[in-house]
Amino acid sequence: MASGFAACDGGGAAGSGVATDESAREEACEPAPLDLTGLFAVQATLNVAVDSPAIGVPIPPATSSILLLAGMAQEGEAVAITAQICQIEIPAVVLENSDEAITFEPHEDLVASIGASTSRGRLGATETCATFQGDPITAVAGAVLATPDAPLPETCCEGGTDGQPPTCARTAPSVAACACDQEGDGHCGATVYAHNTPVPIDEIYVTLRTSFALDGTVPSGDRIEGKVVTPEGARLIEQSVVGCSRGGEPCIQGFVDAVRSLNPIITQNPDEPSTFLGRRVAGDLDCAGFVAIRDSLFR
Numbered sequence: 380m381a382s383g384f385a386a387c388d389g390g391g392a393a394g395s396g397v398a399t400d401e402s403a404r405e406e407a408c409e410p411a412p413l414d415l416t417g418l419f420a421v422q423a424t425l426n427v428a429v430d431s432p433a434i435g436v437p438i439p440p441a442t443s444s445i446l447l448l449a450g451m452a453q454e455g456e457a458v459a460i461t462a463q464i465c466q467i468e469i470p471a472v473v474l475e476n477s478d479e480a481i482t483f484e485p486h487e488d489l490v491a492s493i494g495a496s497t498s499r500g501r502l503g504a505t506e507t508c509a510t511f512q513g514d515p516i517t518a519v520a521g522a523v524l525a526t527p528d529a530p531l532p533e534t535c536c537e538g539g540t541d542g543q544p545p546t547c548a549r550t551a552p553s554v555a556a557c558a559c560d561q562e563g564d565g566h567c568g569a570t571v572y573a574h575n576t577p578v579p580i581d582e583i584y585v586t587l588r589t590s591f592a593l594d595g596t597v598p599s600g601d602r603i604e605g606k607v608v609t610p611e612g613a614r615l616i617e618q619s620v621v622g623c624s625r626g627g628e629p630c631i632q633g634f635v636d637a638v639r640s641l642n643p644i645i646t647q648n649p650d651e652p653s654t655f656l657g658r659r660v661a662g663d664l665d666c667a668g669f670v671a672i673r674d675s676l677f678r
Contacts, residue, residue: 408598410506415453415600419657420669422446422677423591423607425615426651427470433640434474440648441470443616445589446669447516449657451500458500458511464493464518465666467589469616472643479575481641483583486570488562491666492548493518502597511603513593515610521561521569521621522586523552528612531586531619532556533639535567558586558621568621578637581625585618593655600659607653609646615653616645 423445429438446466452459467490471480496518503510517527523536536557538545544567547559561569568584590613595605609615620639623630630638647653658676660669669676 408508408596410508411600413453413502413505413507413509413597413600415451415458415502415597415603417451418660418662418664419449419451419603420446420660420664420673420676421449421593421603421655421657422673423593423653423655425470425607425653426648427615427653428646428648429470429472430644430646431472431641432644434472436474438643439473440651441473443468443470445591446666446673448660448664448666448669453502456502456505456509458502458513460498460500460513460516461495462498462516462518463495463666464490464589465669466490467587467616469618470643470645481576482574484572484574486562486564486572488564489520489569489571492562493520500593507597507599509597511593511595511597511605515590515592515613517588517590517613520587521547521567521584522556522558522588523547523550524556525552527588527590529556531588531617532558533586533619533621534558535621558584566622566624573623576638577641578634579625580623580630580634580638581627583623583638584621586621587616587618588614589616591615591653593657595655602659603655603657605655607655614644614646618642 425443427441429441448463450461471482473480498514498516500513522532536545536550536559543565544560546563547561550559558568560567566584569587571583573580573583590610592608594608597603620642622635623638
C-alpha cells in the first residue's frame, strides 16, 4: 500500500535540514543537559522483504515509510510517549517482467481516523549522546482487538444500523476480534484503493496493523535517531483482507479469496536495517502540516 507534517527553531536544527557530515554529528553530540519534553516529527524508513506465495516468483526487497508525531514527556531517564501516526506507506509489489507495480492507496480518511497510542521510552542518561530505547508502538485500523497482538480478523463485527457495518469508533474491544468500518464509508474494514492488481479490483477492505519500536541515540535535545525494531512475534506492517469491490459492487467470494491469496507478507529485510530520524517541531504542528514540510525537514 502506498499513501501518497512549522517546525520550531530548536537551536536551528529543525529548520536547517538533517546534518550529514561527521563533524556536525560530533558537534551535536557534545554532552549537555537533556530535556526531550516536547513534540517530535519522526520519519521511519522501512527496508522490508515482501513475499506472496501465491504469486510464485521472487519479489524484490522494497522501501517504504511511516510518519508519526511523537509527544515526549521526560522525567529523569523515563520518557512518556504519545504517538500519532500521520502517514503509512506500504511497499509496492514489483513483479518480474511487469512494467507496473501493484500498489494500494489508503482511503484519504484512513490514517486520520486512527487514534493516538501511548508508549514509554528509556534514556541511558540525562545528557545528550544518551541511548534511547522505546517500547513498541502499535496502531490498528479496521478492527477492534482484545489485545494489540491478537490475530487480525477477516469477519465483520455484529451490530451496526440501517444496514451499515459498525464503525470502529463506536465498537468496544471484545474477546472475539472483529472488523469494523474505520473511516465511516459504509465498508467493513479499512479502505484502500487498488492499482494494477492481477485481479481487477477497485477497493480492498482490510484490517491493518503496524508495530515497531525506536532504538537509538539522542545527539541533541532536538534530534533522535537510530533503528526501527520489530517486536518479537510481530511484523512491521500486517494486513488481512475482509472484502473488496469492483465496478462499485461487492466482490463475489471467489474474488475475495483471490485477493487474500495475493496479500503480501511484509517483514524486516534481514540485509538492510530500518531506520528513523526524529526532529523537534512546534508543539502545535498537526499531521497535515507534517506531511507538507516532510521533504524540507528530512532532506
